Amino acid sequence: MHPAKSVIFFTTASGAGYGLLALLIAATIGGLFPADFWLAFAGYALSYVLITAGLLSSTFHLGHPERAWRALTQWRSSWLSREGVMAIFTFLPTGLYGLHHLFFPDLLPGVMALVGGVGIFACIVTVYCTAMIYASLKPVHAWSNGYVPMGYLLLALMTGSVLLNSLLVAFGYAATLVILLAVAALVAALIWKVAYWRFLDSTKSISTPESATGLGEFGSVKLFEAPHTEANYLMKEMGFQIARKHAAALRKIALGAGFILPVILILVGLYLGGIGLIAASLLAVIVMAIGIVTERWLFFAEARHTVGLYYGASHA
Amino acid sequence: MKDGIAARDPRVDTSPVVSDEVKFTTCYMCACRCGIKVHLKDNKVRYIEGNPDHPVNRGVLCAKGSAGIMQQNSPAKLKKPLLRVGERGEGKFKEIEWDEALELATGWLQEVRGDDPARLAFFTGRDQSQSFTGWWAKQFGTRNFAAHGGFCSVNMAAAGLYSIGGSFWEFGEPDWDLTKYFLMFGVAEDHDSNPIKMGLGKLKTRGDAKFVSVNPVRSGYSSIADEWLGITPGTDGLFVMAIIHELLRAEKIDWEYLKRYTNASWLVVQAEGEAEHGLFARNATGTPLVATPDGKLLPLSDRKADPVLVGSYTLPSGQTAVPAFQLMAERYLSEEYNPDAVAARVGIEAKTIRRIAAEIAEAAFEQEITLDIPWTDWAGRPQQKMIGRPVSMHAMRGISAHSNGFHTCRAIHLLQMLIGSIDVPGGFRHKPPYPKPCPPGPLPAGQETAANTPLDGMPLGFPKGPEDLLVDEAGNPKRIDKAYSWEYPLSAHGLMHSVIHNAWAGEPQEIDVLFMYMANMGWNSSMNVPDTIRYLTDKKPDGSYKIPKFIYSDAYHSETVAFADLVLPDTTYLERWDCISLLDRPISSAHGAADAIRQPILAPGRDVRPFQDVMLDLGVRLSLPGFVTEDGSALYPGGYSDYIVHHERTPDIGPLGGWRGEDGSGQGRGAANEAQLDAYIANGCFWEKKFTPEQSYYKFANKSYLEEAVHMGWLAMPGPVVMEIYSETMQKFRLAAEGHGRRQPPDHLRGRVADFFDPLPLWYAPFADADIDKGPGYPLHAVTQRPMHMYHSWGSQNAWLRQITARNPIFLHADMAREKDIADGDWVWINSPHGRVKAQAKLMRGVNRNTIWTWNAIGKRKGAWNLKEGAPEATKGFLLNHIISELLPPREDGYRYSNSDPVTGQAAWYDLRVNIEKCAAAEFGETEPMYDAQGPADLDAPPDILRYGADLKGEESSLAPVAMKDWIGNRAENAAGATGIAPGHGNQTTERHKKEKE
Amino acid sequence: MTSLPKEPPKKKLGLVIDLDICVGCHACAVNCKEWNSGGHSAPMTDTDPYGADPTGVWFNRIHSFEVENEETGGRTVNFPKSCLHCDDAPCVTVCPTGASYKREEDGIVLVNADHCIGCKLCSWACPYGAREYDEDAGVMKKCTLCVDKIYNPNLPEESRVPACVSTCPVGARSFGDLGDPDSDVSRLVASRGGYDLMPEQECRPTNKYLPPRPKKQGGEGQTAPELMPVSDSSAGVIARWVDRFLSA
Ligand SMILES: Nc1nc2c(c(=O)[nH]1)N[C@H]1C(S)=C(S)[C@@H](COP(=O)(O)OP(=O)(O)OC[C@H]3O[C@@H](n4cnc5c(=O)[nH]c(N)nc54)[C@H](O)[C@@H]3O)O[C@H]1N2
Ligand SMILES: Nc1nc2c(c(=O)[nH]1)N[C@H]1C(S)=C(S)[C@@H](COP(=O)(O)OP(=O)(O)OC[C@H]3O[C@@H](n4cnc5c(=O)[nH]c(N)nc54)[C@H](O)[C@@H]3O)O[C@H]1N2
Ligand code: SF4
Ligand code: SF4
Ligand code: SF4
Ligand code: SF4
Ligand code: SF4
Ligand SMILES: [Mo]
Secondary structure: OOOOOOHHHHHHHHHHHHHHHHHHHHHOOOOOOOOOOOHOOOOOOHHHHHHHHHHHHHHHHHOOOHHHHHHHHHOOOOHHHHHHHHHHHHHHHHHHHHHHHHHOOOOHHHHHHHHHHHHEEEEEEEEEHHHHHHHOOOOOOOOOOOOHHHHHEEEEEEHHHHHHHHHHHHHHOHHHHHHHHHHHHHHHHHHHHHHHHHHHHHHHOOOOOHHHHHOOOHHHEEEOOOOOOOHHHHHHHHOOOOOOHHOOOHHHHHHHHHHHHHHHHHHHHHOOOOHHHHHHHHHHHHHHHHHHHHHHHHHHHHHEEEEHHHHHOOOO | OOOOEOOOOOOOOOEEEOOOEEEEEEEOOOOOOOOEEEEEEEEEEEEEEEOOOOOOOOOOOOOOHOOOOHHHOOOOOOOOOOOOOOOOOOOOOOOOOHHHHHHHHHHHHHHHHHHHHEEEEEEOOEEEEEEEHHHHHHHHHOOOOOOHHHHOOOOHHHHHOOOOOOOOOOEEEOOOOOOOOEEEOOOOOOHHHHHHHHHHHHHHHHHEEEEEOOEEEOOOOHHHHOOEEOOOOOOHHHHHHHHHHHHHHHHOOOOHHHHHHHHHHOEEEEOOOOOOOOEEEHHHHHHHHEEOOOOOOOOOOOOOOOOOOOOOOOOOOOOOOEEHHOOOOOOOOOOHHEEEEEEEEHHHOOHHHHHHHHHHHHHHHOOOOEEEEEEOOOOOEEEOOEOOOOEEEEEEEHHHOOHHHHHHHHHHHHHHHHHHOOOOOOOHHHEEOOOOOOOOOOOOOOOOOOOOOOOOOOOOOOOOOOHOEEEEOOOOOOOOOOOHHHHOOOOOOOOHOOOOHHHHHHHOOOOOEEEEEEOOOOOOOOOHHHHHHHHHOOOOOOOOOOOOEEEEEEEEEEHHHHHEEEEOOOOOOOOOOEEEEOOOOOEEEEEEEEEEOOOOOOOOOOOOHHHHHHHHHHHHHHOEEEEEEOOOOOOOOOHHHHHHHHOOOOOOOOOOOOOEEOOOOEEEOOOOOOOOHHHHHOOOOOOEEEOHHHHHHOHHHHHHHHHHHHHHHOOOOOHHHHOOOOOHHHHHHHHHHHOOOOOOOOOOHHHHHHHHOOOOOOOOOOHHHHHHHHHHOOEEEEEEEEEOOOOHHHHHHHHOHHHHOOOOOOEEEEHHHOOOOOOOOEEEEEEEEEEEEEEEEEOOOOOOOOOEEEEOOOOOOOOOHOOOOOHHHHHHHOOOHHHOEEEOOOOOOOOEEOOOOOOOOOOOHOOOOOEEEEOOHHHHOOOOOOOOOOOOOOOOOOOOOOOOOOOOOOOOOOOOOEEOOOOOOOOHHHHHHHOOOOOOOOOOOOOHHHHHHH | OOOOOOOOOOOOOEEEEEEOOOOOOOHHHHHHHHHHHOOOOOOOEOOOOOOOEEEOOOOOOEEEEEOOOOOOOOEEEEEEEEEEOOOOHHHHOOOOOEEEEEEOOOEEEEOOOOOOOOHHHHHHHHHOOOOEOOOOEEEEEEEEHHHHHHHOOOOOOOOOOHHHHHHHHOEEEEEEEEEOOHHHHHHHHHOOEEEOHHHHOOOOOOEEEOOOOOOOOOOOOOOOOOOOOOOOOHHHHHHHHHHHOOOO
């Protein structure tokens, strides 16, 4: 699949945003969040900036962004529509909760905890919907599997917790629980990612050139001539292929930068303390961002669509 | 469908108004000439579909035809006459007015005509008006005229016309409805583009026939063949002769057919060394003699004669004679043609050859067809039925484009004659005006040319013996292309591929004006592109061009335009009158005679003129007889449409056969009819006269048909057309070479003529093989195929077609590629003895292991066809033509023959031998050789985006939507195979279908 | 709505493509492009039509495959493909706007260009590569089954057929109601063993493909008896004829 910049940015940024937002609310409800207005403000602002920028960027690749509102109509069948609806809905409870947290912390605590809970749930559902856009695409073997929704949720948790951690650190707080959470999420996501790649490398789509053409009973099927000598939309969009060597190198970068280095940096920061802690935590975010963008790029680039079977791919 | 009215779906308009006008005309996206219905909206083409009533295509339309919109919309359309301002080849021009262009051309031509008209070489390419252009040349007085047939498929035409009085090409077709066994040799697309596709569809759907394709490549038609035989190029003759060997040995031949309809029984004089050797024994009146079982010799005309096909007889002269059949049988029964002996060379296992022979025999004789159609033979003998041998064959350029193609094609015809399958039910069927006598009609004219004098006949014809050659006293060629010379005696279509070289070399003559029309001779239709470019641009020491003046007419910005001094821009096929005439290359089918017109349905909107109008205008300016009245004014002031209606070649016979006579009731014959074109237009721009069942088969000996043919002017006399298994004409040339007769070849050509003028089909290795066998190693054969969706060079300016093929790889067998470490996408050098060209490899399996191939005419010169910089056609696409030589390697004395068949002069494109090697990594990326870009010829830059049709969407109509209906491809055939399917012809109107049933 | 019709449409219009006789000529693809250039989804935009990277909107494309088999030898199969008008069309269910829909009246899957936001998701969801994004117009397009032709009273009866069907020179394409087991097309499918592409993708395509028929190739199923020479030598053959035909 063609790795479109806007879509990569959308899934990584909004994922991190929802992760951070959900954690902020959870921490507050759990009473673990420091009572620091500017910290909270920065937290909510960062979440919303990430979420909104992500959502906006996802409309950039639309042919008709001005009609984007129509995408809210088909929630009964379309995960993309559900995601849109959820994204908008999520602003409500989380926004309410955020306003409450920042400005009216004492108002209706019980009710607001409930609202917060709904918000957290909405964040999770939104991320899940995003994941399901991909996971529901049967023609893409790399996506239509249980790893994908789990991965989206894990990555949201991971990026959100690493962001929260560095926020806390930057404001001079160091919450062990958050550190633990971040490290645990990083490790869990790492395990997930490795498992996902194993899955990818050891399985293939149930569709083959033989099933795509129905000619299997006559022998093995190989493309002789494509319909066009130059690439068409389908090939540009869905026929994207990455060389194995290239992919292996990128996987290393994704693993290193996305998961391993952030763990090390967080731990090293913990050991260093002070300014070192701040620097290491911020660095962890930057490194992680590079790693996750790479991971996301690979998520598309390594995904093969069944349409490739009609254009010479030996498997999908 | 019973119900099925589309409910109104507010989201889609199911009943838009499609067009404001529908006009019929004839497609010219290729030479097949299908009938089309053009939907027009706001004077733009909205949609083109096949004309369901048209005899050629019955409603279907191929990819090219469907892309007509984009041909009309091409940014490469020339806009105005052009006068060269730069050097030849640069493509720098200035636009001039038509008057200036025509004055200039008239001046050049006038001078030539006043001196020696033969100093004009007038050659046309995609000939659809050859009877007109040939007549123009005749009236001008030059013998140096031909069309593209010489480099195309004259081997097929000549071999057919000298053997069976008709030919493959598009002049005959398998009996698609009845054939049980269809052998196709070397056809990728053919001129009969849609008819062949329709026929194959029918035949395969019927399911009771076997289709065998003999072709080094398994693509296109070969992919749907029941059996594909991946033959080694150039060896089909051997393959066919081995089949003949098998059939003869098993006596699976049609004795009666051979006796009645061929010259198998004619006695051939056997008198080695004498002047009559190998000629037919004749009585005093010249009638051939045959022998009867009791040993009597009777003239063929004796109705009582029941001739025998074997034996040895003594003639009154004392000479011995044997029936032609026996000579034939002796030759092919020889062990030389045993399948075991030929298998390795042919690349087909002996047991397969034997099996194919057995299958042919089984289909011909065990599946014999009998139609209860009484008919009368030419001699008035009533026949009760029509016997059919349901084996049909078709062959084209895979046979034709080899230097042994004439004989190979003749061998195929011999095979057909042996099993009695020509023009019989289930066999190969002639299309009118064929069959004609073997050889047909006129001799080539132009023995003499004189200032300001027309020729005494049409420049192209069919020599019947050495006397008819166009050679001087010393035996040297008279024509610029050396056609009808001892080198290529039966070159019935000329040798267009030799013209530019010979004009440059001044051999056999110099010319002043080269005038070409509709042939991309500066590129894909020349063998040897690099040298052709050199010939066109080479200068004499005084700085003038060796080929002094070059006038060219094209409709588009082709490569050849860049070399012309004066460019006469033509219209597109939707903008002019054209005439598809029975005098020329008609569109008849085996079911009847047909001709057609093209009518202008769009205004050009540019300053271009139909070429035929221009030729008429030039004729008037030059005061050519037949073009002007006595007072010097135009005889056809209305232009070409005027000519089409009023011109008569012989009294009452003109370009069009339909609606003749003042009242329009004449068919084939009749006075000019002022309303003729209207009648054509009203009938969808074509005319068809169907045969009665009685006239439909055995046309060569069928009284009813023969009389009709005389009436229509196709035959001079209603006598039979005797097919020739043995060619006396060929023997006459051989005798001359052996020292007999008044006209003999010069000594240096005696051996060549004697060798190749064998009265019986012969196989010899293609010439290129002979040299390669001596030389360093060109183990591979290289051939091209036509893509079904591209017509030679024109497709690449077509925004839709070029999206299908914008570059061409070189296809190789995967095993062979692996040996050479070549992978898909690698760049390779293809080396021939003549040069090298770089291409990108594509591996496949369905190809003869020693053959590589590519799609023809995709490669383009940079800047041509108004394509933009970087167009893959110019950077990745390539032509094999760069490495084909138009000349054979020098003979011992240095003389070089054309790379052509020695009988017909047919260009031997597919003789090409090559080797390949992988390029160094640094050489990957672009094809070579690469020429500088040619100039844009004042055309506007092509658009970056095309939104054609955005403004042609229809308004909703007030009519209620209608029920849709089932539509089954090949309905009738499917109905026979699967129960419950409504019979019918998917591709025809119900009206027509009803009529046919009646 | 974007959900599939509640009741699967009874009438299922679709195409039947006969791989036994398709010669891969591209006629259907080009004629389709031509019809649709002024049709429901007009224009069929082409970008860089005369340049280095020409590409455009096509509703039908012709692939060709080589099928290799050690035992029976290989074959080449030409393979046209357009939208299969699936019963369980994922391109419809993923569409967030409802622009992509399946008609209840006849099962045709269409895009409403006025509502499409050009998110391309449907093209990802279609396993067959049957959706065509028009970059210039910013909307998805696709085979309409010539919905503006087959019911169109402005056209003569013989033209009310999908463009690709009426134009196919070999007759490899058929059109009709595959929901009606008694229709001509259904009978054709039944008699020839018509099949679905990628059934494992569970889209339940309406269009059917007829498989290439067994080749009458090699010695298999050969009915022709071997030819028996009438004599061992060529001279013998001719001598036999002389004996047979000459009375003297
Ligand atoms: N390697 C290789 N070379 C081959 C062949 C092959 O098989 N392999 N085939 C050979 C054969 S058989 C042939 S016939 C030739 C064909 O080769 P050509 O006869 O050269 O055919 P085209 O390339 O179609 O070029 C015809 C020219 O006519 C112009 N034209 C098109 N329409 C019109 C019109 O309406 N009016 C005018 N005035 N001009 C028009 C086109 O722009 C083009 O420049 O190629 C030969 N070359
Ligand atoms: N679409 C389209 N149609 C065309 C044309 C076009 O350019 N495009 N051109 C028109 C013209 S001018 C012509 S002349 C006709 C020609 O029509 P075809 O005769 O079909 O021409 P080619 O494409 O040259 O096909 C030659 C075939 O012979 C095979 N072949 C090569 N060498 C041998 C051999 O030694 N033995 C055998 N058995 N096969 C061999 C090749 O693989 C190829 O399949 O087509 C006409 N129709
Ligand atoms: S075969 Fe195609 S291009 Fe040729 S005349 Fe017919 S429709 Fe036109
Ligand atoms: S083929 Fe693709 S586009 Fe057509 S209905 Fe099925 S899923 Fe949708
Ligand atoms: S591109 Fe258009 S039709 Fe396709 S899913 Fe998006 S909105 Fe629906
Ligand atoms: S049915 Fe119509 S739109 Fe669909 S592929 Fe055929 S011609 Fe194109
Ligand atoms: S038009 Fe017919 S034969 Fe040609 S590619 Fe299409 S389906 Fe195949
Ligand atoms: Mo040709």
